Amino acid sequence: MRIIPTLAADCTGPAEAGCWASGIASLDAALGGGLAGGRVHEVYAADADDVAAAAGFAGAVAMGMAGERAAVLWLRPQRAASRGGIVQAHGWAELGGAADRIVIGLVPDTLALLRAAIDALRGPATGAVIVEGWGALRELDLTASRRLALAAEASGVPLLLLRPEAKPVPSAARTRWQVAAAPSRALPGNAPGHPVFDITLLRQRGGPCGLGWRLEWNRDQRAFQEPALSGAVVSVPVGGSAADRASRPADPNHRRIA
């Protein structure tokens, strides 16, 4: 049996206008009220295997910032489908997004990717834009980055720039995150639980950086929560491998069969 933590977004301090409170007080405080809307936020994957987690984090932030009914545009290079997989509407819906409001664009090259992103950011058409830029992008220099930031500022549409397999480079982004997957809070029967991310704020324009959090995404409330909060509710730690012991609960008596 699992108990939902009812402790939701408890944002300390006045939230800046146009900010999305993530639900973690310390995170929002470090960001000055929450993730700023109408800005560029870069999301780097910590490792090649963390790309899905980074995309999940970017998607979660995008659906949180876009809200219930606004469309989300997801721009991907064409080769991303073979490298990172095909975006699944079922999976998007199960993360809490509106699967009928997501529009996916496959672009042939980086230049087209950036142009499409700029166009999407120029108007209030979408609630959030996710752009996947794989690898080092020569075209995404400081000028292009600044252009994206200005377009986002003018329209108020946030841009989540997902950078799989890339090293951080100077940019005009408001925040830069590094995301890794983290062990989830196990469900009864040793089943994987809700997505948990280890995020590090690598850089923030005009704010503190270098901080790290472990977040669990709460789909039903479209907000992050601290996994430790709810972990205590169902902890029946028993033996197992060393890795098992390090993690939180497990209950071999209840095997969940889907």
Added chain:
Amino acid sequence: MLVARIRGALRLCAVDAHARRQGLAPGLTLADARARHPDLVVADMDEQADRDWLKRLARHCRDWSPLVTIVPPDGITLDITGVSHLFGGEAGLSSGIEDALATMRMTCRLAMAATAEAAQALARHAPLPVEDEHGAVRALPVAALGLGEEASLALRRAGLTTIGAVAARSSASIVARFGLQAVTALRRLTGEEAAPIAPLPQPAPLHFRRRFAEPTGHQATVAACFADLLREASGTLEERGLGGRRFALTLFRSDGARHRLDIETGQPTRDPALVMRLFEERIGTLADPLDPGFGYDSITLFLPVTEPLAASQPTLDGNERKTAALSDLIDRLSTRLGSERLFRLIPQDSHIPEQAQLALPAIRETVPVRWPAPLRDEPPMRPLFLFDPPHPVAVIAQVPDGPPHRFRWRRKLHEVRLYEGPERIAAEWWRRPDGHHTGAGGEQSGTAGLTRDYYRIEDVRGRRYWIFRHGLYDEKPDPRWYLHGLFA
């Protein structure tokens, strides 16, 4: 049957086949008919409704020929000159029309002849089907001339009962007795004189053209001229209450070459600025830029696809503006990237994961779909990313048909910490020609028919994967493992 008040009495105007067999005919008074058959089903004649219906039928007949005309009260003439080969000859055409009308539960009498009048007369008076057109026309009764009751009676009294008999007479004597129109009608029936039919008016195609006094290669001139064309088109569209879905611009170069550019919009539009922007996008995507050479002679704009578009009234909330902005953005990106590159996802009724969604071009207007809402408080059961085809992985399981213990994917070893499963997804056996197999029979129909056991697993680092074993142990001796998807 239908009745109307004619000459002071309610008379039958139209009777169905059943009533006709009972000996009832148009012209009989309703009182007489009731006296013979007290249980008649009677309705009032509605001529306006008949005319409207005939008009709709005639418009429907434009499927077969562009030249269609109505012959009141109950006839339609199609000019099939040069169109019958499209439908498999005259026989194919007439059977096609009969089938189409039969699906509308209409009975019809079809006849073909050299002239419109002859075809109408054959359809009304001749026994069908007509084998020998010439002979059938000559055997028609004189009423087929359409000269009115009095003239027909006079002809019959003169001993002329068929068209053939009238045609054998010298035309001078017929003119003297029945007037020139009798001879004209006769000549048209016998095919000696042809009169064009007056087809139903068709809306003029939306085709706009500008010619230049002399060839121009100046881009600004062409652009200004095109903007002018768009404004003209927009005016015409507004008059008709339409919006364009597709726009085709053709540039005619003075040396005979022509460039054609097409754009498409997701919503009907008649906003010149928007169309202009889309064309600029389209020109921007050309692999080789437009070469004006010695200049363009003329440009044309053609709108092959239009849809009704009511004048819009802006609402007070910004919602409509947002929707318009989204469709505008989709139009622009679709024009630039190609419409199949920008898509929405539509649920499919299949439990096979890679067939559970369909990507439809976002520019195509779709009915709103509802994706199944996830169960409250359940973790994601389906991955955010799916690999198609699935990636083969090397798996070590503790027991043969148990969950994976560790696996190797992309040359890295992953230690499984948590798992859930199996979620068993059977193949769609009803699609296989040889039906359902249980047990060892699965092998012979290839690997497509194998059951998959899906496990949702998480490795020690917290990465979440969707892995399946392709085949049960009783289906296949050594089933392989695949990594199918990645969870966030």
